[in-house]
Amino acid sequence: MKLGGFFLLLSGWAIVVAALTLLHGGALPAFIVAGLAVEILGLVLFAKSHIPLSEDNG
Amino acid sequence: MTPAPAEHFFGSFTLCLVFSLLVPFAIAGLALINAGLGRSRSAAHAMTSALCVISVAALVYFTCGFAIQGLPSKLGLFGGFHPEMIGSFLSPGLFLQRVDRPFSLPAICALLGLFSVGITSLIPLGASADRWRLSAACASTAMLAGWTYPVFGHLVWRTLPSILGTRLGSGFVDAGGSGAIQVTGGLTALSIAWLLGPRQGKYLSNGMPAAIPAHNGVYVMFGSMLAWIGWLGLNSAGAMLYAGSPAENSVLVAINTTFSAMAAALTAAAITRIRFRKPDASLIANGWVGGLVASSAGCASLKPATAVLTGLVAGALVVLAIEFLEFTLKVDDPCGSISVHAVAGIWGLLAVGVFSGNGGQLLAQLVGIATLLGFILPLTYGLNWLLGRFIPHRVSSDGERQGLDLHELGADAYPEFAVHADEFMFLVSSF
Secondary structure, three states: HHHHHHHHHHHHHHHHHHHHHHHHOOHHHHHHHHHHHHHHHHHHHHHHHOOOOOHHHO | OOOOHHHHHHHHHHHHHHHHOOOOHHHHHHHHHHHHHOHHHHHHHHHHHHHHHHHHHHHHHHHHHHHHHHOOHHHHHOOOOOOOOOOOOOOHHHHHOOOOOOOOOHHHHHHHHHHHHHHHHEEEEEEEEOOHHHHHHHHHHHHHHHHHHHHHHHHHEEEEHHOOOOOOOOOOOOOHHHHHHHHHHHHHHHHHHHHHOOOOOOOOOOOOOOOOOOOOHHHHHHHHHHHHHHHHHHHHHHHHOOOOOOOOHHHHHHHHHHHHHHHHHHHHHHHHHHOOOOOOHHHHHHHHHHHHHHHHHHHOOOOOHHHHHHHHHHHHHHHHHHHHHHHOOOOOOOOOOOHHHHHHHHHHHHHHHHHHOHHHHHHHHHHHHHHHHHHHHHHHHHHHHHHHHHHOEEOOHHHHHHHHHHHHHHOOHHHHHOOOOHHHHHHHOOO
């Protein structure tokens, strides 16, 4: 899950960069928002993978 | 009577220098906040770490950071361009080469950059309080100041304006560094907090967090006030150097900065009053700094009313994000650094787009936020993970129980008040 989240973060940014490089007009906002959505998904996965198990603490 | 161009330039330059010299107050304020919100047994360590990481950050930034970051693309707009004073527009080299004239704009950019990277380097210390080894903190700061911060600084103030400027609004706007200074530091703080894990005893066996109160509320409040002075300088100098804002705009910048902080502090006070029946001092201080952080991006472009709205949302976000991180994500952030700098900073960037009323500007801000989350977070996490393979980030279990003052420095911050209940138990059990 940690690696999946990590790569989703990078993939989302790649979508944004590709959209800026390749697209013009109406498709650009959609792909920027889509890239950001992929990043947020990656962030959620990455954050969940870091939640410590309760027996690890205290 | 309109001043001559040279006089106008010299006036703007002097004002910008004075603003830049206020920025160390923000560094001092953040250091005091970090020390005050941590435990008393690690207070000297917190302040020592602050001095050490600022020193490392400045030296590494001098060595290679400024060369990587380069000069901002809007520098030519400064104070009615005057070629004799502006100095070389060539990118600076390693060791500040080509910044050869002390009274040139590149020199003042280097000065503001040194102070800014000092602020960025202090932010992770707050999230890692009471458990981060001093040597690991210095090594991590070297990577932050020598690579992560300059790379994003280069993108924000040099590359993104030219890529986005003609297509999306005015391009990515981050005049005072909500993104480059604050969110970069906040995301590094998040990475470090994840890699370190929570403090001993922070989470009970049922997963609920234990309250570990701040050891000195006065430090925290005084630090917040010092930070305000520093932020007035940071935002005003940043607006002139990084956003090409005229010197006459500095009053608006100061008003926006102040309104945002005050609105955020009052929002935090109101929310904690409603939720806990009494206003929470440390969360009000966090809200105040969150308002300062959120004000930075749009300090030169927001109107005072929208600066108040930015602060209101920032104050609420900081309080809610601290709870969310602590209770739901189980991230132990003793000083609230992640919420204050990363969350409020991202909101500040977004607020520029939201309140501009321009869809293109909002998209430009989203591109900057996407770069922070999708590039800077993996970069800083990966670098610190790699560092942890060579230099362990966390102190030993015994060292953490003993307190970092004694364990790493050999002397307490408050020797006359040294005995704490569990430290005493540790000392007894060691005999």
